[in-house]
Each structure stands twice: as C-alpha cells, then as structure tokens.
Amino acid sequence: MPKQTFILNGKPVTVNVKDDVRVLWVLRDLLGVTGPKYGCGINVCKACTSHINGKAFNPCSVRVGDLGRDDEVTTIEGLPDTVGQDLHPMQEAWIDRDVPQCGYCQPGQIMAAVALVKKVRREGREIRDADLDTIRNICRCGTYTRIREAVVQGARGMA
C-alpha cells in the first residue's frame, strides 16, 4: 500500500492508502478529521470546502495521490491557527451574526468565505454583492442572508 504524505493543519501526516482514494475520505474515515462534511461527493454542494496552499478546494474531488508532501491542506479545524488565534475573524463574524442553523454546511461556508475574500483582494478590491452571488456552497436551512452579512463583516476583520 503506498504511503501518502502531506501537511494537514500545519503538521505532516502519512497514511497508507491507495492513490485514488479521495482526500475527503482520507480526512474523515482514516484521520478522523470530521469538520469537512459529505453532501454530494461530486464537487457540487461544497460542504467539504477546505484549503490547499491557502486556496479553496473540495477534497471529495481530489485523489490523495495527487497531493505532494509539501502541499498544505487546511480544514476548518486548522483555520484559527492560520491567524494564530482561537478563532479566525470569519468564524467570529459567523458567531456574531448567529449564522448557523443545523450547522452542517457551515464549516465549508466559512472556508469558502475566507478564500473568496482573499481572492477578491488579490484582484485589488473588496467584496461586493456580485461576489457573494458566486458562492456555490449550499445551505439547505437557507441561511444565505446571514452568510452574506457575515462574509462582509468577517472580511473587515481579516488583515
């Protein structure tokens, strides 16, 4: 069985599993990291949204064999460490706006929001309604309005 090594939430991890197992199952079923959720398995619902080297990606649609040993995977569990705090400003905004209902999609929503804010900043601007419209993460409880408010508020807290 091949050894798969990558960096997970700041620490190198190695698992013995075949190359074609998707990263989501490596995280959830083998490593017990359950923040990223299953909602479709085909990169549609975005409930598993996490970061690879600081950008949003969906581990349900990436083979573990495609990760290199230097690739840094960050899940919701590792997000606060990226800013050296107990909570990332986006998580604080989420709590402040009381966004979650059932909460199942919210780890993915927050990871998507952080990446989106960084992306529009790379493009030299702040977040607008049209950017919020591009968020593909499904919330079946329909918390979209509070998500929009929280992304804008969280962005203000991001350096």
Place this chain on the structure above:
Amino acid sequence: MTAPEDSTGPAGTSHDSAPDTGPPGGVRRRSFLGYVVAGTTLVAAADLTMARPARAAVPSLPQVPELYDLEDLQTDAALPTSQLITIEINEDGTASFALPRMEVGQGITTSTAMIIAEELDLPVEKVTVTLAPARPELVFNQLTGGSNSTVSTYTPIRVASAIARGALLDAAARQLGYAVERLRTKDGVVIGPGGETLGYGELATLAASPVTEVVDVLLKDPEEFTRIGKPRNRDDARLAVTGRKDFTLDLEVKGAKPTMLCRPPTLNGSPKRLRNKKKILKMPGVKQVAVVDTGVAVRATTFGQCIDAIRAMDVVWNDGPVEGESDQTILARLKKAELPLAVPEVPLLAKTVEERFEFMFRSSAALEPNCAIADVREDSAEIWAGLKVPILAQQNIAQALGMSQDQVKVNVVTGGGSFGHKLFSDAAIEAAKVSQAMGKPVKLMWHRADEPRQGRLHPMVTSRIRATVLAGQVLSFEQRNTSVVTDFSHGLGEIITSTIDEAPTEVGKKVGGLGFSQTIFTLTQELGYNFGVVTQLLNETDDRFNTGSMRNIYSPDTRVAVELVVDRLAAEVGMDPLEFRLKHAKSAKVRKALEKVAEEGDWGRRMPAGFAQGIAIHQEYKGATACLVEIDTRPETVNRRIRNAVTGPRVTRATFAVDAGLVINPQGLKAQMMGGFSDGLALTLTSSVHLRDGHFLEASWDNYYYTRQWNIPPRFECFVLPSEDRLPGGAGEAGVAASAASVACAYARATGTMPTRFPINHGKVTFKPKSFVPSVPKSPTNGLKFTY
C-alpha cells in the same frame, strides 16, 4: 411543602397559559401541580394532566383550525405524559434537561434553555439541554414536527422549573432559618434578608427528596421576564463554526465502518441477486457485502471504497411499482381523482373565477444525507441517528430485527437539517438490517444520488379554486386539492385517533370521519379571508411513492394557489392587491402583518418594466405572516448564465413580518423565517424532481435546484411583530407559505401571465441525467482545477 409566592416580582395580573380565574384585572394566577421527584439531587417535574384549559366558544362560521388546530392536537396528545419530563439541579449549580424533541437546526435547545433559565432564575449558560433517547413511556410526547416543540413543551417545562426553584428556596429556608417568603433568588443564588447567600449547587442535595412529593406552584408573571424575548445566539454556534459539532456521520462507534447501498434503477425496485460478489469482496478496502430488501450493501474502510464497489456491482433487479410512469401519467391520475367543485347557490349574475394549479414532486432531503449507525448483536441492538419520532423508530427496528422493543436502544443525534425528512427512520431501519445481515457494526450513509431518487418527497398536488364575485363582493371560495398520498406512518396518525375525541364537539363532527391526511389538512388550512362560503378539501390517490410531510406540509401549495386567485379577485373588483387583502383579512394579526410589510417594503412604489412586487399572507401555527417581494424578470436577468445552475427570475428584495405569539428567542425566530423564505423561493421558482420511465431524473444538487446564493434577494428583512398572545406559536415551518405565494404573485404581475405549474421552471430538463446503473456517480478527480 408548598411553593412560595413568586419572589422575583409582585403577583401578576393574569395568567399566561390558562384562563384567568380571578377577577378582571385582579391579582390571582392559576397554580400548577407538579412533583419533586425522589432522588439524590433535586429533580422536579410538571403535571399538566389536570390542567387542560377550556376551549373558547364556537363562533358562527369559522374554519376548523380557528377552533382547534394541529398545534392543539399535538399539545393535547403530549399532556398526559408531561409529568415524565424532568429538570435536574446539579451540585455544580447547573440545571440539566433532556429534551424529548430533536434539534435539527430550528434552535429548540437554545430556546428551551432560555425558558428553564427564566423560571429557575439561573444564567442561561448554566442550563444544559440534551436530546433524550427514545423513551417509550412518553408515548406521543416525543414527536418533533408540526412546529409544535415549544408550543407543547413551554408550560410543562416552566412548571417543572418553577417547582425546582421552589424546592431550592425551601431548602434554603431550612438552612438559613428564615421563612421562605423572606428569601429571593438571583441568577442561581438564594439570597436571605441579611444578604446571606446560598448557591443552587450547594442546595441541590439539600433540596432533594427521598420520596416523590406533589407540590403546587405559581409561574412567573411574563411582565417580569428578563431572558425570554431577548435575542440570543444559538448554544451550539461555536461548535458549528469550528467543525466540532458532531453529526451522526462524525461519531466514532467501535467497529462501525463506512457502509453504503447499491440501489435499484427504478423507484422502490428490489434486488434479486448480486452476480459478482467474489469480485466485489476482493476490491480495495471492502470488508462485507449483504443483500437486503432495499439494495445491496457494502461495508468498507472508507466511503470512497463503498462508492467504487457500488459502481462495480452487477445486480439483477426487480422493477419497482411505478415502472413506466412519468409526470404526465401521474398528473392524469390526479386529474381523474379530483373532487367536484360544488358551487353553492349564488345569484345568476355572479361572475365565476376558476383556476387550476399543478405542483410537482419535490425532495425534502437535508444536506446531511440519510444516515445511521447500527450495532446489532445477537440479543441487543444500539442505534444512533437523527430521529424525530424515536419511539416509533425503536418499534420498527425491533420488528425488523425480530427483537423486543426493550432490546433496542435508540440514541437521538442532532440532525443536519430535517424539513420533514427525519420524521421517518428509513436509514436507521436499513442500518439495523444491514448490521444484522453482516454481523458487524455499520455507519450507513445514503449517497446524495439516492436522496431525490429513492428518498422522501413532497407529493405531487393539483389545486382547483372556484370563487364567485358580485358587485364587488366575494360570495364563495372553494378549493379542492388532489394529492399523491402523503405518508403519515411516522405516528401522527396514532395521535389523531387517540386525541381527536378530546377536541371540541364541533371539530370532532367535522374531522371525525376523515382519513389521517384529510384530518391534517383540515386541522392546518385556514384561508384567512372573509370570502363568504369557504370550503377547502383534500383528496388523495396513489400510495406508491416515498412521501412525507415536507416543511409546512400542504400549506405552500395551497397558499400559492389561493394568493394568485386573490390577486385575480382584486383585479376583478378593481382594487389594489394590498387594499383588497386588508379589507378581507379575517384576523387583526394578518392585517398588522400586511400593514408592516407594506410600510417597510414600500408597497406600491413604481418599478421599471419587467419588475413587480407581490404580496401574500399565511395563517397557521397560532400565528400570522405576511411577505412582500420584488422580482426582476427582465430577459437579461432570467437568462444570465451560471455553470450547473438555474438562474431565472431574481427576487431582489423581500420583506417579511411574523406574529408568532409569545417569542422566546427573536433571533432564532427570524432565522426560521429567513430559512422558510429560502424554501418558499425554491418551491415557486426552481426546485422539483422529474419522473420519467419509473424513476426520478434528479440525482444531486446540480440537478435539484434548491435556492442558492445567486437566487437569494440581496435585501431581506424580517420583522417580529409584538403579539397579544401570551403563549408561543410555532416557528419552524411558519415562514414558507407566504414566501412561496408572494414570489408567485410577483412573478405573475411582472410577466403579466399567471403561472399555473410550480416550480415555474419544471418541464425543461436542462441537465444530462446521471446513470441509473450504476446507481451512484463517480467522484471527480479534477478538484485541483477549481481552486480559488
């Protein structure tokens, strides 16, 4: 022992639950009975079996829900076992309560903690509310549905809390040597006249009783509330946003490995045999396979390996019972079953307005797919799952396993959404069967593709309305809904048979002879308008589908049809839609909600071509709602392109008002209205499943178009109206119907064409259906191409 006078404030002027037995404006409040239960620390319980309030006199021509609605029925059904609900005071000064309901995102653990904290006089943070496992002795008091949780538990929980507080005061009185009347409580501490203090924790064992004692108690005057009614964040928000809130699939149960099923290509088909079992067992990670009645199960090291195994399975199937059927054949069947519209005698010159609407099948699936953990042994079984009717689940699982009910332990896990889906224990029963067949613990998950194809749906419905108008007056309004059968086998049926006898005679006469579905329909539908002779009836046909009570059950469809016809009637008599509604609204609550949204949402403002406003009401769950939306139907908006998405008309603004009776947590209530709005928007514009050749085409969120960010109005406001009511109404489902209807009305006004089929985009299949064999799609491997 007697309970003290309420020492947190003066005695109130009226009671908030039962009719005031004192003089008008007087000082008497009714007391409630309860128990201090025998134990080593203080345990208090309510007894409301003797406290059923008398119902109001019957006015002349009300519809049934105005006298006795589904809320009353569920609340009455829960009363006889209310005394089995207990609150415990712990030695660390906290209170604990195992709520016999299920948290699925609606916020009841938070609001219940607030209610306990209020009556007990304890900081809300010191109240721990967990979910009770299946407790058969609770009978009908453990069903989460009908937006009834707080309606039915509010008073019992307050009574138990007040009794606990009384017992703590008694213990403190003995300890400090004062009469109870000289003591008061503040935030979990009993304070004596000289400033002496004793914490609830110190008193927990002193207040305990070796025997169960009956006590009576007065509840706090609502005027004195300091916690109820204040906006409060969810108790689990931090866990949710840090990824630490555990759902069923996140639980670690020893040996419970990932398990999935290969499912039949037609709806409710069944497996004959697996032809390549040996090959499947050799696949990476695969541990066991087993044929059960719903498909072929595989247990493996990861869910990904289950998916691979399912895709490699060669299964011989029996066709399901709707083989060959399609939307058109089912619609034809419904049309045949439609009840006649028997227009009452009206003057010859009266003008008739008649319309017929069609509502397609929709999926009630939550984002968390159907799932359950089962560990079935030789002589016992343990289950973990999100279950809204756990007692029935326990019975059904025991039956499936050939065990007695007490051999099956059922743990209720907080759910990743429900929307009616978790009323059924489909996944839990299936997991138990698979675990028994394999002889191993299993963590069973449905693939997303399984949900719209084999999971619970909102049935297809037609709605016919005929109204008559003469000289500006609506003389009659008849509505006949015809629906594919809604499955109520999760237990509401039993509640009805056992409780309807207790309802007022007038209600008993009207619903006594009806079937379960018709009873639910009759107990929930209120037209809300004075339109002369009003009848609303339901007829059902075809029980071959997997259906259930999707959020707000019959009301969104019924209400969309009603409000579209109301707009037509307004036009018929030459009135503005708002004015017409205000003139005919039956209740002051509805009028206030209409006035609020009209004012805040700028009703009647001029809009460019292609834009319009729409307004609608709904009355249910002891409350009233109104919604005003603005929609953009210009071609450049409707035809905007987003990958794998339905775009279509865009609602640009929504204003919502709700009177939900006494509000425990306004922030939670607003959240429910916001979510209900998202559902209503999807029901009217985008979300449905298509039946073709005996199976549903939709297989994931890229086919099933629930509301997404690009559909949501950039501007949404919700207003909680001050209520005259002193008891809470229902919240969880209250936001859907008026939302769906206002969007339909706005669309009709903006385009000049009233839609008659919902959702409006149904019919055009704009995606390539995913394969039926294999039953699940392959997970992509190109995820790194879409990073951002």
